[in-house]
Amino acid sequence: MGELGIVVPAVLAGLTTGAIYALVALGLTLIYGVLHIINFAHGSLLMLALYAAFFLKTLWGIDPYAAVFVLGPAFFALGYVLQRGVIWPASHGQDSMILMVTLGLSIVIDNLALALWTSSTRTVDLPYAFAVIDLKLALIPLPRAVAFVAALAAAGLLWLFLARTDLGRAIRAVAKERLGAQLVGIDVRHVYAMCFGLGTACVAVAACLLLPTFYVTPQVGHAFVLVAFTTVVLGGMGSMEGALIGGLVLGVVETLCGLFLGESLGQIGIFAIFILILLFRPTGLFGGKSA
Amino acid sequence: MNPRLVVLWTVGLLVALALPHAVASNAWLNFWINTLMFAALGIAWNVLGGYGGQSSFGHAVFFGTGAYGTAVLQIKLGVPALLAAPAAIGLGALVGLFIGGVSFRYGLRGSYFALVTLAFAEVFRILVSSFAFTGAGFGMLIPLDQRPINLQFPSRFAFYYAALALVGIGLAASAMIERSRFGAYLVAIRENEEAAKALGIDVFRIKLGAIVLSAALAAAVGVFYAQYLLFVDAGSAFGPAISVEALLGPIVGGAGTMLGPLLGAIALHGLGEAAKAAMGPQPGLNLILQGLLLILMLRFLPEGLIGAIRRWRGHA
Numbered sequence: 001m002g003e004l005g006i007v008v009p010a011v012l013a014g015l016t017t018g019a020i021y022a023l024v025a026l027g028l029t030l031i032y033g034v035l036h037i038i039n040f041a042h043g044s045l046l047m048l049a050l051y052a053a054f055f056l057k058t059l060w061g062i063d064p065y066a067a068v069f070v071l072g073p074a075f076f077a078l079g080y081v082l083q084r085g086v087i088w089p090a091s092h093g094q095d096s097m098i099l100m101v102t103l104g105l106s107i108v109i110d111n112l113a114l115a116l117w118t119s120s121t122r123t124v125d126l127p128y129a130f131a132v133i134d135l136k137l138a139l140i141p142l143p144r145a146v147a148f149v150a151a152l153a154a155a156g157l158l159w160l161f162l163a164r165t166d167l168g169r170a171i172r173a174v175a176k177e178r179l180g181a182q183l184v185g186i187d188v189r190h191v192y193a194m195c196f197g198l199g200t201a202c203v204a205v206a207a208c209l210l211l212p213t214f215y216v217t218p219q220v221g222h223a224f225v226l227v228a229f230t231t232v233v234l235g236g237m238g239s240m241e242g243a244l245i246g247g248l249v250l251g252v253v254e255t256l257c258g259l260f261l262g263e264s265l266g267q268i269g270i271f272a273i274f275i276l277i278l279l280f281r282p283t284g285l286f287g288g289k290s291a
Numbered sequence: 292m293n294p295r296l297v298v299l300w301t302v303g304l305l306v307a308l309a310l311p312h313a314v315a316s317n318a319w320l321n322f323w324i325n326t327l328m329f330a331a332l333g334i335a336w337n338v339l340g341g342y343g344g345q346s347s348f349g350h351a352v353f354f355g356t357g358a359y360g361t362a363v364l365q366i367k368l369g370v371p372a373l374l375a376a377p378a379a380i381g382l383g384a385l386v387g388l389f390i391g392g393v394s395f396r397y398g399l400r401g402s403y404f405a406l407v408t409l410a411f412a413e414v415f416r417i418l419v420s421s422f423a424f425t426g427a428g429f430g431m432l433i434p435l436d437q438r439p440i441n442l443q444f445p446s447r448f449a450f451y452y453a454a455l456a457l458v459g460i461g462l463a464a465s466a467m468i469e470r471s472r473f474g475a476y477l478v479a480i481r482e483n484e485e486a487a488k489a490l491g492i493d494v495f496r497i498k499l500g501a502i503v504l505s506a507a508l509a510a511a512v513g514v515f516y517a518q519y520l521l522f523v524d525a526g527s528a529f530g531p532a533i534s535v536e537a538l539l540g541p542i543v544g545g546a547g548t549m550l551g552p553l554l555g556a557i558a559l560h561g562l563g564e565a566a567k568a569a570m571g572p573q574p575g576l577n578l579i580l581q582g583l584l585l586i587l588m589l590r591f592l593p594e595g596l597i598g599a600i601r602r603w604r605g606h607a
Binding site: 036037038086089090091092095096097099100101103104105106107108110111112113114115118119218222226229230233262264265267268271272274275278279280282 | 411542575
């Protein structure tokens with residue numbers, strides 16, 4: 001065993017962390033890939049969804065896994081309205097301004113949460129939170145395994161959606177050539193809003209899967225947002241399989257860095273990858289098209 | 292200079308000099324020191340982000356380098372603050388040279404540049420909070436020794452005038468940019484980088500010059516912050532809140548204008564203070580209002596307060 005006995009469980013733990021990163025990044029890559037903008041509010045929306053799942057559980061006893069079916073549609077609607085009602089009009093359709101608008105949104109959402117729910121850390125108690133699956137080489141917490149499978153499923157569903165449905169084709173058309181898409185009769189504003197809505201729904205799903213093994217504070221989104229950007233850039237903008245593999249890779253990198261460099265330096269590996277990828281291969285590992 | 296402008300600037304300067312004595316309260320003085328400090332940071336950001344159009348989302352990396360530079364040099368190496376301060380500013384400029392060097396060499400622009408600066412700030416934050424030499428997770432306390440050689444002063448008024456001087460230096464640098472060939476090149480790059488390159492402008496060197504100047508100014512603000520609070524920690528010196536603070540003022544006030552960042556900082560901090568006075572010290576309230584102000588400004592006055600004033604004067 002020796003070295004291997006430590007490394008194998010670390011890699012498995014990293015894969016399950018990476019699955020969560022991938023889930024958060026799936027929504028972002030959809031928004032980033034089509035709208036070509038950085039959505040700084042992504043982490044804040046994740047935080048909001050975590051609070052929503054938390055209150056559904058504590059106030060009405062709805063299990064986080066069941067909450068997926070409530071929060072998914074609810075956050076889809078929220079995202080649609082945010083894009084159509086706030087981001088589009090306030091940014092005048094300019095990329096550099098969308099960045100600032102989403103930053104403003106994230107400031108408002110984060111501090112609203114702070115004002116409403118204080119900065120205390122909250123967790124939920126679930127009977128299955130500490131259940132584990134024995135893989136001989138390592139023990140995997142059950143909720144982590146569920147999140148892992150769900151990340152694979154979500155990536156697959158989104159890929160199918162983009163490849164096979166009319167709306168998916170419209171989204172890809174707008175991502176490639178906005179003006180051309182408009183000329184053939186695609187309602188670009190609607191597609192943008194649908195995209196933002198779908199991305200926000202992904203965040204809600206990620207939040208429901210994350211809550212059983214995680215906590216909620218108004219700042220919780222910050223921990224994920226830069227990792228999500230790294231995942232998206234690593235995987236290639238707008239690529240679902242890229243986001244999935246990118247997320248898994250980053251999860252493993254983080255745990256291995258944490259193992260060998262010490263806990264506090266764990267995320268250094270992620271940012272080092274981020275900077276190197278941005279500098280040397282900004283189209284990502286799976287991104288065929290140039291940025 | 293036209294005589295009306297001379298009068299305006301003289302009045303402005305006199306008001307600024309008299310301001311801390313107008314109301315005899317510590318809260319009033321603290322408010323202006325804070326506002327001027329962040330105004331100076333906004334002016335620093337504006338050199339690169341406003342005139343140059345390269346929006347950095349990680350200016351905390353330069354601010355933090357200045358703050359930590361002066362703290363580490365004093366505490367670990369026993370250098371007096373009077374020497375540590377210029378060294379820390381130089382260090383900030385070097386970090387700017389490095390980050391600008393790699394990102395502009397590889398042609399990062401727009402959102403990619405924003406992301407890479409954000410990532411550099413995070414890397415610095417994690418590194419600084421991981422090593423004992425930089426105080427690890429606890430931060431660093433600069434020992435109290437109020438002598439001018441330590442850049443520590445018994446009176447808070449001294450800090451007010453120091454912050455005012457920082458703003459003055461920043462405004463002078465902005466004025467020089469607006470009048471110089473370097474500034475004209477910088478604005479040309481912002482408006483159309485390809486065209487600027489085609490006209491023979493050395494785009495890489497001009498952008499590098501802008502980020503080094505911007506970084507040095509931001510590091511100077513960081514030095515001031517460390518000397519004023521006599522405490523630095525990774526989360527507040529390198530954290531995203533500082534990066535956001537750096538760009539909020541210029542965007543609200545008017546990016547790429549000389550007085551925009553100053554006006555923006557006064558508006559944002561004034562709004563926060565007014566909210567506190569009206570509704571009590573509710574956590575997060577001032578930031579909610581600042582975020583809303585940002586969105587509303589982008590929606591209705593995308594050129595910022597300066598743009599609004601110019602438009603109003605154009606109509607009048």
